[in-house]
Amino acid sequence: MRGADWMRGTRRPAVQDAILEIAGEVFATKGANASMGDIAAAVGCSRATLYRYFDGRRQLQLAYIERVARRIGAVVAETVSGRPEPADRLTESIVVALTEVRRDPALAAWFTAAGAGVAGELALSSEFIETVATAFLGTGGEEGGEAARWVVRVIVSLLAVPEGSPERERAVIARFVTPTVLGFTETRS
Incomplete structure (x- = not known):
C-alpha cells in the first residue's frame, strides 16, 4: 500500500488489521526486531501515523x-x-x-x-x-x-x-x- 490515503475513511480496526498484515511481511524479512520505521515505510505512512494506531513497537x-x-x-x-x-x-x-x-x-x-x-x-x-x-x-x-x-x-x-x-x-x-x-x-x- 502506497501512501496513507487508503487509511482515510477506513474504520480503525480495518486499518489496524491491514497494518498487521503488512507488518507480517516486514517481520518475515527483517525478523522480530523490525523497526516502526520499517513497518511505516512498508505501510506507506509516516511513523507518526503508525503510532496513532499502535502506541509502540511492543504493542x-x-x-x-x-x-x-x-x-x-x-x-x-x-x-x-x-x-x-x-x-x-x-x-x-x-x-x-x-x-x-x-x-x-x-x-x-x-x-x-x-x-x-x-x-x-x-x-x-x-x-x-x-x-x-x-x-x-x-x-x-x-x-x-x-x-x-x-x-x-x-x-x-x-x-x-x-x-x-x-x-x-x-x-x-x-x-x-x-x-x-x-x-x-x-x-x-
Missing part, C-alpha cells in the same frame, strides 16, 4: 502475535477436536502449534538465534496466548495459568532449538512434556 508486536495466535489456536482446536485421550490431545496440540508457527514465514523469522529472545518474551507476556493455552489444558486459576505458561515456554524452546526431526520432537513431547503437564493438571483439578 504492534503483541497485536501481531495475538492475531496469529488466534489463527493457530483455531487450527489446533480443529485438529484435536476428535481426540478423546487427553495425552494424545495435548501432544498433538503442541506438535500442531509448532508446525503452524514454523509454517508462517513471519513467525519463523522470529525464532532465529537473533530473534528468539524477543519472540519468547512476547509470547510469555501475552495474556491472550496464556488464555489459549489454559483453554487447551482445561484448567483454570493460577495453577492453570502456571501450567499454560510452562507449555508456552516448551513451545518457544522447541521453536528456538528444534529437536532434530518431527518424529523425534513428537516423541520428546509425548515422553517428557505431556505426562508432566497432565500430572500437574490432574492433581490440581
Whole structure:
C-alpha cells in the first residue's frame, strides 16, 4: 500500500488489521526486531501515523502475535477436536502449534538465534496466548495459568532449538512434556 490515503475513511480496526498484515511481511524479512520505521515505510505512512494506531513497537508486536495466535489456536482446536485421550490431545496440540508457527514465514523469522529472545518474551507476556493455552489444558486459576505458561515456554524452546526431526520432537513431547503437564493438571483439578 502506497501512501496513507487508503487509511482515510477506513474504520480503525480495518486499518489496524491491514497494518498487521503488512507488518507480517516486514517481520518475515527483517525478523522480530523490525523497526516502526520499517513497518511505516512498508505501510506507506509516516511513523507518526503508525503510532496513532499502535502506541509502540511492543504493542504492534503483541497485536501481531495475538492475531496469529488466534489463527493457530483455531487450527489446533480443529485438529484435536476428535481426540478423546487427553495425552494424545495435548501432544498433538503442541506438535500442531509448532508446525503452524514454523509454517508462517513471519513467525519463523522470529525464532532465529537473533530473534528468539524477543519472540519468547512476547509470547510469555501475552495474556491472550496464556488464555489459549489454559483453554487447551482445561484448567483454570493460577495453577492453570502456571501450567499454560510452562507449555508456552516448551513451545518457544522447541521453536528456538528444534529437536532434530518431527518424529523425534513428537516423541520428546509425548515422553517428557505431556505426562508432566497432565500430572500437574490432574492433581490440581
